[in-house]
Amino acid sequence: MNSPVTLKALERAMHNDELVLFYQPKVCLLSGEVIGAEALVRWAHGDASVLSPDEFLPMVESNGLLHDLTLQLLDQLVGAIVELRDSAPIRRNAPTGLLPPELSLSINVAPNDLASRSISNHIASLLQAGTIKAAELQIEITESAVMSNVDLVYDDLVRIKDLGVKVLMDDFGTGYSSIDRLSQLPFDALKLDQGMVKRMGTSLQNLDVVRSAISMARELGMTSVAEGIESESVYNFLIAHGCEEGQGYFLGRPMSLADFRAFVTTEHDFEGSQIGRVHQACLNLLRFRKTLVDAAFCSRVGEGVALQSVADPGLQSDVVSTRLGLWYFGIGQRLVSHPVFNEIEEPLRKVHGSGLKFLEELERHRSVAMLDQQLADIDQQVNRLISLLHSLERSILACKQNR
Numbered sequence: 325m326n327s328p329v330t331l332k333a334l335e336r337a338m339h340n341d342e343l344v345l346f347y348q349p350k351v352c353l354l355s356g357e358v359i360g361a362e363a364l365v366r367w368a369h370g371d372a373s374v375l376s377p378d379e380f381l382p383m384v385e386s387n388g389l390l391h392d393l394t395l396q397l398l399d400q401l402v403g404a405i406v407e408l409r410d411s412a413p414i415r416r417n418a419p420t421g422l423l424p425p426e427l428s429l430s431i432n433v434a435p436n437d438l439a440s441r442s443i444s445n446h447i448a449s450l451l452q453a454g455t456i457k458a459a460e461l462q463i464e465i466t467e468s469a470v471m472s473n474v475d476l477v478y479d480d481l482v483r484i485k486d487l488g489v490k491v492l493m494d495d496f497g498t499g500y501s502s503i504d505r506l507s508q509l510p511f512d513a514l515k516l517d518q519g520m521v522k523r524m525g526t527s528l529q530n531l532d533v534v535r536s537a538i539s540m541a542r543e544l545g546m547t548s549v550a551e552g553i554e555s556e557s558v559y560n561f562l563i564a565h566g567c568e569e570g571q572g573y574f575l576g577r578p579m580s581l582a583d584f585r586a587f588v589t590t591e592h593d594f595e596g597s598q599i600g601r602v603h604q605a606c607l608n609l610l611r612f613r614k615t616l617v618d619a620a621f622c623s624r625v626g627e628g629v630a631l632q633s634v635a636d637p638g639l640q641s642d643v644v645s646t647r648l649g650l651w652y653f654g655i656g657q658r659l660v661s662h663p664v665f666n667e668i669e670e671p672l673r674k675v676h677g678s679g680l681k682f683l684e685e686l687e688r689h690r691s692v693a694m695l696d697q698q699l700a701d702i703d704q705q706v707n708r709l710i711s712l713l714h715s716l717e718r719s720i721l722a723c724k725q726n727r
């Protein structure tokens with residue numbers, strides 16, 4: 325039987341390093357590769373039982389010990405990063421030159437950890453000393469903790485992000501943040517709450533909630549991460565809708581560092597697919613066209629809306645930096661074995677160039693009537709690209725069926 329959790333036992337445990345991190349694998353849903361883990365604290369209790377955070381974190385927090393614990397765990401995490409770096413994970417399906425970045429481990433923090441700046445100072449010195457690289461570390465903080473402490477945490481979140489360390493909003497969907505508020509916060513990723521993910525299978529409405537959360541992340545230029553994936557059907561649905569990363573018992577439970585090291589060096593058969601991402605590429609394209617129409621419409625009716633304000637935030641002068649380009653010239657390149665993929669580049673560059681030219685002409689106050697032919701040409705290019713992307717979707721489907 326477990327001995328009761330007392331403050332004295334807890335302090336002793338912290339002193340004796342009995343609070344240890346377990347690691348739950350995170351998988352890239354586009355490639356099926358293990359890309360890192362979330363570090364979750366456990367108390368390796370004296371009688372060989374392992375206590376979960378719910379059983380002792382409230383006591384840590386109410387006794388003002390959480391900040392010390394976070395610093396202690398951060399050092400443990402850094403040790404794990406260094407150890408895993410040398411364990412050469414197996415990278416499946418990765419053509420030369422397209423190797424994914426190093427494994428990245430995330431740690432959970434509370435608002436007070438950020439308010440004191442000591443965590444960000446510590447991270448800054450680790451990076452400066454070259455002990456870890458920014459891409460190897462991520463920070464998770466829950467939506468509700470952020471939303472009720474925005475003033476307390478904002479500066480440090482920005483500082484951590486500026487250091488190049490990714491900041492993830494945890495348990496997204498439980499804290500009532502508006503899209504407006506979200507867009508003002510410096511998050512790199514939204515972690516969809518596991519309750520939301522689990523309810524997905526219970527009604528069409530719940531399914532739509534997850535779909536919308538993935539779309540919202542995409543619209544805000546953030547990565548979508550799903551937690552609590554417990555079944556293959558949920559896993560496949562998330563892939564189909566373009567969710568980028570996932571975590572859950574279906575992929576792997578939290579485990580000791582030694583087990584996680586063995587996990588990353590073992591080949592897994594997690595299916596990855598870009599089918600949902602290709603659909604998002606179609607949506608990016610339609611959004612691009614809509615930007616042009618909006619620009620023309622708003623300038624024509626003279627509502628005083630500057631062209632920039634209606635322009636797609638993903639609209640960049642260089643096609644490679646657009647949302648669509650980031651996919652096509654990035655992880656999309658893993659689809660080169662599908663012949664139709666290679667047909668996309670030329671029309672993609674063309675439609676982007678034509679779109680920018682259209683906006684330039686508008687700025688020179690050319691009338692929309694004069695530009696009608698130009699827009700019609702762009703529409704033809706958009707239609708051609710969408711048809712190529714649909715062929716690519718079918719080609720990916722055909723490969724899945726042959727698996």
Ligand code: C2E
Pocket residue numbers: 348363364365376377378381397432433434464466494495518551552553554571572573574578
């Ligand atoms: P979290 O950060 O949202 O972590 C995910 C929790 O869901 C973990 O519980 C994990 O074991 C559990 N989980 C993951 N996949 C599945 C699944 O497929 N099904 C089910 N039923 N559960 C799954 P855990 O480890 O008990 O942690 C609970 C919470 O405690 C964490 O939620 C986090 O908010 C907090 N926590 C954990 N470690 C730390 C820490 O080191 N520092 C701080 N400040 N908080 C921590």
Ligand code: MG
Pocket residue numbers: 362432464494
């Ligand atoms: Mg977390």
Ligand code: MG
Pocket residue numbers: 494495515517518551
């Ligand atoms: Mg969570």
